[in-house]
Amino acid sequence: MAIINTWFVVINPTSGNGLGKRKWPKIEALLKQHQFNFDHYFTKDENDCKKIIQFAVNQGFKNFISVGGDGTLHNVVNGIMSQNIIATNLINVGVIPVGTGNDWIKTHKIPNNIEKAINIIKKGQTSLQDVGEIKLVKSNKKPVYFINLAGIGFDGYVVSKVYKYKHLGALAYLYGTLLGLFSFKNFLSKTTIGSEVIEAKTLMILVGLCQYSGGGMQLTKTPNTSDGLFDISIAKNIGKLDIIKNVLRLFNGSIVNHKKVSTYKNDMINIEITDNHKPYIQADGELIGKGDIEVKIIPKAFSYYY
Structure with a gap:
């Protein structure tokens, strides 16, 4: 079943030594192929990432995709945790890993493969973890x-x-x-x-x-x-x-x-x-x-x- 929710995709173009920027055309095509309805934004630095997350939450977005590594996800989380518009556990984040270490995904068994990571997000299953x-x-x-x-x-x-x-x-x-x-x-x-x-x-x-x-x-x-x-x-x-x-x-x-x-x-x-x-x-x-x-x-x- 197609996902009809509106998503906000945050891309760190420098993740993985520039892999974020190089892989985005493929990721964008796959998201469209899987019928994701999304806006996207290329971050400039960590503060920019936090601010755009806060802005997006203020605009009503509750579903995010982080395209990058552990640092990108860290900044997304800090943007979510530092806003007070909506309870943080009601904001959902999917990860498409293109970073250097990609350590967080190892614990949660999220694959490094881009299409498999998108399929996990498309399933729509969420879980909660401590911060x-x-x-x-x-x-x-x-x-x-x-x-x-x-x-x-x-x-x-x-x-x-x-x-x-x-x-x-x-x-x-x-x-x-x-x-x-x-x-x-x-x-x-x-x-x-x-x-x-x-x-x-x-x-x-x-x-x-x-x-x-x-x-x-x-x-x-x-x-x-x-x-x-x-x-x-x-x-x-x-x-x-x-x-x-x-x-x-x-x-x-x-x-x-x-x-x-x-x-x-x-x-x-x-x-x-x-x-x-x-x-x-x-x-x-x-x-x-x-x-x-x-x-x-x-x-x-x-x-x-x-």
């Missing part, structure tokens, strides 16, 4: 939302390096990891999870909702996208040699069993950096700043086609 909200303490910045994984420390540093090498595809994350080994310095942190306070020299702190990040890495233990809890990993003072020895464990998920990695489940986490060295913070593979953060969960606030 994380990050507040930068002592900052006037608005909250940042994420639906995959956020982190502070080494993973943020890797993200800062990946931008230069996105033409390598998923290998960019592995390259960024190896490159970061030579210059990243572990930092002092004080993390509060429930009634527990963890003070340590730290490699990175990860707050996860989905299973994969960084081009397929598995850095949290038992993530569940809709249980109302974050899956948290604190990697303490792991040295460079130890990271090199454990690179494969970053991808097969066994890194969470390392003796210097502690895991937790909670719906809130506070992270204070007690070091002059302030590490990068990333959310869904996008850099969002530096400093102390408060992270809380918003249960089942994001609706997606699967």
